Amino acid sequence: MGYTFTWDDLEQICCKLGMKRHGKSSIWKGVGPDGIMRTTTIHAKHKGLIGPGLVSKIAKEQLHFESVEEMYRFLKCK
Amino acid sequence: MPYLNVTEAKNKLTSIRREALTGREFILADAKRKNDPLVSLVSTKLLDELCEKSLTFSFEWVDKPTDSNKTYSLWNKETGIYGIGSSEGEAKKDFLNNIQEYASVYFEDLPYYLSERNPNREHYWYLRQVLRCNGDMEKLYNLFGFKPEA
Numbered sequence: 211m212g213y214t215f216t217w218d219d220l221e222q223i224c225c226k227l228g229m230k231r232h233g234k235s236s237i238w239k240g241v242g243p244d245g246i247m248r249t250t251t252i253h254a255k256h257k258g259l260i261g262p263g264l265v266s267k268i269a270k271e272q273l274h275f276e277s278v279e280e281m282y283r284f285l286k287c288k
Numbered sequence: 289m290p291y292l293n294v295t296e297a298k299n300k301l302t303s304i305r306r307e308a309l310t311g312r313e314f315i316l317a318d319a320k321r322k323n324d325p326l327v328s329l330v331s332t333k334l335l336d337e338l339c340e341k342s343l344t345f346s347f348e349w350v351d352k353p354t355d356s357n358k359t360y361s362l363w364n365k366e367t368g369i370y371g372i373g374s375s376e377g378e379a380k381k382d383f384l385n386n387i388q389e390y391a392s393v394y395f396e397d398l399p400y401y402l403s404e405r406n407p408n409r410e411h412y413w414y415l416r417q418v419l420r421c422n423g424d425m426e427k428l429y430n431l432f433g434f435k436p437e438a
Contacts (some may be wrong), residue, residue, distance in 0.1 A: 232393045232396075232397070235389050235392075235393055236386070236389060237389060237390055237393040239397075239400065245337055245405070246407075247400070247403065247405060247406040247407065247408070249368075249389065249408055250388075250402075251369065251370070251386050251389070251392030253382075253386075256372060258365075259357070261350065261357045261359050261361045261372070262351065262357065263349075263350030263351040263352050263361055263363075264361040264363065264370055264372065266350070267350055267363050267368070267370065268370075271368045272368050273408075
Protein backbone atom coordinates (compact mmCIF):
# COMPACT_ATOMS: atom_id res chain seq x y z
CA MET A 211 0.00 0.00 0.00
CA GLY A 212 1.37 3.45 -0.91
CA TYR A 213 1.40 6.08 1.82
CA THR A 214 1.49 9.74 0.85
CA PHE A 215 2.81 12.62 2.92
CA THR A 216 2.69 16.37 2.51
CA TRP A 217 5.40 18.73 3.77
CA ASP A 218 2.94 19.81 6.48
CA ASP A 219 2.65 16.15 7.58
CA LEU A 220 6.42 16.01 7.83
CA GLU A 221 6.45 19.12 10.00
CA GLN A 222 3.85 17.51 12.30
CA ILE A 223 5.94 14.33 12.56
CA CYS A 224 9.03 16.37 13.45
CA CYS A 225 7.11 18.21 16.19
CA LYS A 226 5.87 14.89 17.60
CA LEU A 227 9.46 13.64 17.61
CA GLY A 228 10.52 16.61 19.73
CA MET A 229 12.36 18.33 16.88
CA LYS A 230 12.47 22.10 16.47
CA ARG A 231 13.34 24.40 13.62
CA HIS A 232 16.85 25.83 14.02
CA GLY A 233 16.29 29.60 14.08
CA LYS A 234 15.01 30.85 10.74
CA SER A 235 16.69 28.03 8.81
CA SER A 236 14.99 25.08 7.10
CA ILE A 237 16.83 22.64 9.35
CA TRP A 238 14.82 20.79 11.99
CA LYS A 239 16.65 18.91 14.71
CA GLY A 240 16.18 17.48 18.17
CA VAL A 241 16.32 14.48 20.45
CA GLY A 242 13.22 12.28 20.48
CA PRO A 243 11.65 10.53 23.48
CA ASP A 244 13.59 7.45 22.30
CA GLY A 245 16.89 9.35 22.73
CA ILE A 246 17.67 9.39 19.00
CA MET A 247 19.19 12.63 17.66
CA ARG A 248 17.57 13.57 14.36
CA THR A 249 17.98 16.22 11.66
CA THR A 250 15.92 16.93 8.55
CA THR A 251 15.24 19.79 6.13
CA ILE A 252 11.79 21.28 5.55
CA HIS A 253 11.48 24.27 3.24
CA ALA A 254 8.52 26.62 3.55
CA LYS A 255 8.68 26.93 -0.26
CA HIS A 256 8.11 23.18 -0.74
CA LYS A 257 4.39 22.57 -1.12
CA GLY A 258 2.12 19.59 -1.67
CA LEU A 259 3.10 15.94 -1.70
CA ILE A 260 6.60 14.64 -1.13
CA GLY A 261 7.83 12.21 -3.81
CA PRO A 262 7.59 8.55 -2.71
CA GLY A 263 11.32 7.91 -3.08
CA LEU A 264 12.19 10.90 -0.95
CA VAL A 265 9.59 9.98 1.69
CA SER A 266 11.26 6.61 2.07
CA LYS A 267 14.72 8.18 2.50
CA ILE A 268 13.50 10.80 4.99
CA ALA A 269 11.57 8.19 6.99
CA LYS A 270 14.39 5.66 7.28
CA GLU A 271 17.60 7.66 7.08
CA GLN A 272 16.74 11.02 8.65
CA LEU A 273 13.92 10.24 11.06
CA HIS A 274 15.04 6.66 11.82
CA PHE A 275 11.69 4.89 11.35
CA GLU A 276 11.77 1.22 10.40
CA SER A 277 9.55 1.89 7.40
CA VAL A 278 7.30 4.45 5.72
CA GLU A 279 4.35 2.54 7.15
CA GLU A 280 5.67 3.01 10.69
CA MET A 281 6.04 6.75 10.04
CA TYR A 282 2.44 6.87 8.73
CA ARG A 283 1.13 5.13 11.87
CA PHE A 284 3.18 7.49 14.04
CA LEU A 285 1.59 10.49 12.29
CA LYS A 286 -1.95 9.14 12.62
CA CYS A 287 -1.70 7.98 16.23
CA LYS A 288 -2.92 10.55 18.77
CA MET B 289 55.60 14.32 16.51
CA PRO B 290 56.18 17.48 18.63
CA TYR B 291 54.00 18.02 21.70
CA LEU B 292 53.76 21.56 23.01
CA ASN B 293 51.90 23.14 25.85
CA VAL B 294 49.77 26.18 25.14
CA THR B 295 52.14 28.74 26.69
CA GLU B 296 55.09 27.44 24.70
CA ALA B 297 53.01 27.39 21.51
CA LYS B 298 51.87 31.00 22.10
CA ASN B 299 55.45 32.15 22.40
CA LYS B 300 56.55 30.35 19.23
CA LEU B 301 53.42 30.69 17.12
CA THR B 302 55.08 32.34 14.10
CA SER B 303 57.76 29.67 13.77
CA ILE B 304 55.30 26.85 14.52
CA ARG B 305 53.01 28.10 11.77
CA ARG B 306 55.95 28.24 9.36
CA GLU B 307 56.93 24.67 10.20
CA ALA B 308 53.32 23.49 9.95
CA LEU B 309 53.26 24.86 6.41
CA THR B 310 56.04 22.41 5.55
CA GLY B 311 53.89 19.52 6.75
CA ARG B 312 54.84 19.15 10.41
CA GLU B 313 51.94 18.59 12.81
CA PHE B 314 52.10 20.05 16.30
CA ILE B 315 50.04 18.60 19.11
CA LEU B 316 48.93 21.11 21.70
CA ALA B 317 48.11 20.26 25.29
CA ASP B 318 46.76 22.52 28.01
CA ALA B 319 48.65 21.98 31.25
CA LYS B 320 45.77 23.50 33.23
CA ARG B 321 43.19 21.16 31.72
CA LYS B 322 44.94 17.81 31.74
CA ASN B 323 41.83 15.81 30.83
CA ASP B 324 41.03 17.86 27.73
CA PRO B 325 41.57 16.04 24.44
CA LEU B 326 44.60 17.15 22.40
CA VAL B 327 44.46 19.66 19.57
CA SER B 328 46.54 19.52 16.40
CA LEU B 329 47.95 22.44 14.51
CA VAL B 330 48.30 21.22 10.96
CA SER B 331 48.49 22.62 7.42
CA THR B 332 45.05 23.48 6.01
CA LYS B 333 46.24 22.40 2.57
CA LEU B 334 47.08 18.92 3.87
CA LEU B 335 43.68 18.64 5.53
CA ASP B 336 42.00 19.74 2.28
CA GLU B 337 43.96 17.10 0.35
CA LEU B 338 43.02 14.41 2.86
CA CYS B 339 39.33 15.26 2.48
CA GLU B 340 39.47 15.54 -1.31
CA LYS B 341 41.21 12.18 -1.70
CA SER B 342 39.26 10.16 0.80
CA LEU B 343 35.74 11.59 0.64
CA THR B 344 33.52 11.69 -2.39
CA PHE B 345 29.85 12.60 -2.67
CA SER B 346 27.49 10.19 -4.38
CA PHE B 347 23.94 10.83 -5.52
CA GLU B 348 20.75 9.01 -6.33
CA TRP B 349 17.68 10.27 -8.19
CA VAL B 350 15.04 8.92 -5.82
CA ASP B 351 12.10 10.52 -7.66
CA LYS B 352 11.47 11.42 -11.25
CA PRO B 353 8.20 12.80 -12.58
CA THR B 354 5.37 10.30 -13.05
CA ASP B 355 1.57 10.62 -13.35
CA SER B 356 1.24 11.10 -9.60
CA ASN B 357 4.50 12.93 -8.80
CA LYS B 358 5.72 16.04 -10.53
CA THR B 359 9.14 16.48 -8.96
CA TYR B 360 12.71 15.33 -9.29
CA SER B 361 14.30 14.44 -5.95
CA LEU B 362 18.07 14.16 -5.63
CA TRP B 363 19.48 12.39 -2.59
CA ASN B 364 23.05 12.64 -1.33
CA LYS B 365 24.03 9.33 0.24
CA GLU B 366 26.80 10.60 2.52
CA THR B 367 24.92 13.43 4.25
CA GLY B 368 21.27 12.53 3.70
CA ILE B 369 20.64 15.96 2.22
CA TYR B 370 18.25 16.25 -0.70
CA GLY B 371 17.19 18.70 -3.38
CA ILE B 372 13.87 18.84 -5.16
CA GLY B 373 12.67 20.68 -8.24
CA SER B 374 10.64 20.54 -11.41
CA SER B 375 13.82 19.81 -13.40
CA GLU B 376 17.12 18.08 -12.62
CA GLY B 377 18.89 21.46 -12.66
CA GLU B 378 16.40 22.95 -10.20
CA ALA B 379 16.79 19.95 -7.88
CA LYS B 380 20.58 20.36 -7.96
CA LYS B 381 20.28 24.06 -7.09
CA ASP B 382 17.91 23.22 -4.25
CA PHE B 383 20.41 20.63 -3.02
CA LEU B 384 23.22 23.23 -3.09
CA ASN B 385 21.14 25.61 -0.97
CA ASN B 386 20.14 22.86 1.44
CA ILE B 387 23.63 21.49 1.98
CA GLN B 388 25.10 24.94 2.55
CA GLU B 389 22.41 25.69 5.09
CA TYR B 390 22.96 22.33 6.79
CA ALA B 391 26.73 22.92 6.91
CA SER B 392 26.20 26.30 8.49
CA VAL B 393 23.77 24.96 11.14
CA TYR B 394 26.06 21.97 11.78
CA PHE B 395 29.11 24.12 12.50
CA GLU B 396 27.01 26.50 14.64
CA ASP B 397 26.01 23.60 16.87
CA LEU B 398 29.03 21.28 16.95
CA PRO B 399 28.39 19.92 20.47
CA TYR B 400 25.04 18.54 19.21
CA TYR B 401 26.33 17.10 15.95
CA LEU B 402 29.63 15.77 17.30
CA SER B 403 27.99 14.05 20.25
CA GLU B 404 29.09 10.39 20.22
CA ARG B 405 25.47 9.26 19.91
CA ASN B 406 24.54 11.54 17.02
CA PRO B 407 24.36 9.47 13.82
CA ASN B 408 25.18 12.63 11.82
CA ARG B 409 28.59 12.93 13.50
CA GLU B 410 30.16 11.32 10.44
CA HIS B 411 28.98 14.20 8.23
CA TYR B 412 31.66 16.48 9.71
CA TRP B 413 34.39 16.06 7.10
CA TYR B 414 31.93 16.17 4.20
CA LEU B 415 30.45 19.43 5.46
CA ARG B 416 33.90 20.87 6.10
CA GLN B 417 34.48 20.51 2.36
CA VAL B 418 31.27 22.44 1.70
CA LEU B 419 32.33 25.24 4.06
CA ARG B 420 35.76 25.42 2.41
CA CYS B 421 34.01 26.41 -0.84
CA ASN B 422 32.91 29.57 0.97
CA GLY B 423 29.73 29.90 -1.10
CA ASP B 424 31.63 29.90 -4.42
CA MET B 425 29.18 28.17 -6.79
CA GLU B 426 31.89 27.06 -9.23
CA LYS B 427 33.77 25.30 -6.41
CA LEU B 428 30.54 23.75 -5.15
CA TYR B 429 29.62 22.44 -8.62
CA ASN B 430 33.12 20.91 -8.85
CA LEU B 431 32.92 19.41 -5.37
CA PHE B 432 29.70 17.58 -6.18
CA GLY B 433 30.64 16.74 -9.75
CA PHE B 434 27.72 18.75 -11.16
CA LYS B 435 28.09 20.22 -14.61
CA PRO B 436 27.46 23.99 -14.51
CA GLU B 437 24.38 24.97 -16.48
CA ALA B 438 24.89 26.88 -19.69
